[in-house]
Amino acid sequence: MNQQKGLWKLACAAFAMLSMALIAGCDQGGGGEVGSKGEGKSNDATAKVVKLAFVTSGTSEFWKIAGAGVHKYEQEAKIQVDIKAPPNGTPEEQNQILESLASQGYDAVAVTVLAPNDQVTVLNKVAEKVKLITFDSDAPKSNRLLYIGTNNYEAGKVLGNEIVKLLPNGGKMAVFVGMFAVDNATQRLKGIQDVVTAHNIQIVDKREDNADRAKARANVEDIINAHPDLDVATGLWSYNGPAIISAVEALGKKGKVVPAVFDEEDATLSGIENGTVACTVVQKPFQFGYMASKWMHDLATKGDAAMAAIPPNKMVDTGVDVIDKENVAEFKARLAELKK
Secondary structure, rough: HHHHHHHHHHHHHHHHHHHHHHHHHHOOOOOOOOOOOOEEEEEEEOOOOEEEEEEEOOEEEEEEEHHHHHHHHHHHOOOEEEEEEEOOHHHHHHHHHHHHHHHHOOOEEEOOOOOOOOOOHHHHHHHHOOOOEEEEEEEOOOOOOOOEOOHHHHHHHHHHHHHHHHHHOOEEEEEEOOOOOOOHHHHHHHOOOHHHHOEEEEEEHHHHHEOOHHHHHHHHHHHHHHHHOOOOOEEOOOHHHHHHHHHHHHOOOOOOOOEEOOOHHHHHHHHHOOOOOOOEOOOOOHHHHHHHHHHHHHHHHHOOOHHHHOOOOOOOEEHHHHHHHHHHOOOHHHHHOOOO
């Protein structure tokens, strides 16, 4: 009887030891980094989901192309990047979005800054909590880690040279944009001015519309009516091109006032095809989306290695192209492929 009790105690002890080993094994975990679409990537099932956000300046067609770049990287990396857009394109709305993302525990945020000087305080507060980068419109006075996009001063010089070709003997032009205080607008205008001023081309007026599409067109009509000898109308933001085209055509000024603009809105490209628009300088918004998503992901997951990869000047220049009558068909075909 005593022998049976001894065997029973040994069996219970062995079972207890086995149970403790199993529990310890479960506590070690069996998964690792989990992608933001829930796909395990290593051996720690409790790793936090990487949260990334791409914040635009509004809702124009331009940002749909950038969004295609974001989605391309999402597919390749099997992650999710949340795209956020201020509905009315105001700095106040953008600030609310940024502050909300920071409070929700996002790991990295990319933003095209609407008011670089006025938003520095908000940007720096956000940068304390997330890996913050900029694209398209920079805020170099802030604590952002990196800028991805166009060297806007050089892009302005490119368009300035195209305007000189249109007005080899000098002439008059006007410039239109949402807000001149935004970094990309400031730098583009400076580039244009530095080129055209030396060729006897006068900027007779400049108007901003605060991203109001109706006002954008009304501004053009006002300037054309005020300056009947105007030669060139330049739009610095993507929707300004279509607004200029609408005003020029409505006032019967096709061929007399020539648009030379930025970006690849459908109406702008159609205007080049039908001879209303001389040219447009296009950026690479698809690359903005793709590269910003990749940099955010790397900064959120690779730590010091990603930080060490940031260029010394903290800028990645994506370049520009000039689109005119000669290459617009080819460009439209390429653009259609990018949007797929």
